[in-house]
Amino acid sequence: MATRQALETRLGVVAGFEEPHAALEQYPTPPGLAAHVVHLADLQGDIEARTVVDLGTGTGMLGLAAALRGPARVVGVELDATALATAQGNQRRVGAAAPVHWIHGDATRPPLDIAEPVTVVMNPPFGAQTGQRHADREFLSTAADLADVSYSVHNSGSQEFVESFAADNGGEVTHAFAADFEMERQFDHHTERKTEIDVEVFRIEWA
Numbered sequence: 001m002a003t004r005q006a007l008e009t010r011l012g013v014v015a016g017f018e019e020p021h022a023a024l025e026q027y028p029t030p031p032g033l034a035a036h037v038v039h040l041a042d043l044q045g046d047i048e049a050r051t052v053v054d055l056g057t058g059t060g061m062l063g064l065a066a067a068l069r070g071p072a073r074v075v076g077v078e079l080d081a082t083a084l085a086t087a088q089g090n091q092r093r094v095g096a097a098a099p100v101h102w103i104h105g106d107a108t109r110p111p112l113d114i115a116e117p118v119t120v121v122m123n124p125p126f127g128a129q130t131g132q133r134h135a136d137r138e139f140l141s142t143a144a145d146l147a148d149v150s151y152s153v154h155n156s157g158s159q160e161f162v163e164s165f166a167a168d169n170g171g172e173v174t175h176a177f178a179a180d181f182e183m184e185r186q187f188d189h190h191t192e193r194k195t196e197i198d199v200e201v202f203r204i205e206w207a
């Protein structure tokens with residue numbers, strides 16, 4: 001298996017959002033964080049030869065990270081067509097051999113019926129722009145329906161919510177770690193050139 005650092009380097013070519021929408025919380029996942037999540041998933045046997053679904057795929061960063069680790073296929077679901085076009089360009093840049101399917105649609109009602117075991121990877125909107133706490137709930141609910149294992153990025157302070165959501169929906173959090181999420185200035189409400197926020201990542205096994 002290649003190193004996490006090698007994966008991060010390959011992801012360095014992924015372009016950001018061309019026309020980011022604040023309401024959709026279009027912040028690209030930093031390559032280092034995407035590499036961390038997918039390297040851990042690979043070590044757990046959750047990527048190779050499996051179907052990996054990236055909910056709210058945006059630039060494709062998480063799905064393309066998975067595509068570099070030998071999955072059967074990757075499916076990226078995204079509401080915004082412009083972002084999907086960026087993800088397709090990124091697929092060419094990254095040059096992963098695995099088949100990748102891009103679906104334009106609502107990730108909380110994905111038009112998917114997959115018989116094989118599914119791993120979900122996602123960095124869903126946190127609700128920061130809409131003031132809607134736990135906007136990630138619907139994404140977790142989709143993961144519970146679709147996947148037997150999921151990896152999700154949430155804002156810090158989410159552990160209690162995620163653990164109780166998982167328990168209420170037949171899931172169990174098996175791994176959790178904290179990480180930094182560095183965002184380049186891309187919206188008017190950003191006053192600094194770079195902002196760092198704290199996030200938490202959870203691996204959940206769904207029954």
Ligand SMILES: C[S@@+](CC[C@H](N)C(=O)[O-])C[C@H]1O[C@@H](n2cnc3c(N)ncnc32)[C@H](O)[C@@H]1O
Binds near residue numbers: 057059060062
């Ligand atoms: C925080 S961004 C993460 C994007 C992606 N992981 C990346 O690194 O580029 C959240 C993404 O979810 C998308 N999104 C928000 N609500 C959605 C929905 N209901 N269905 C599909 N995509 C959605 C946004 O457009 C955005 O691309």
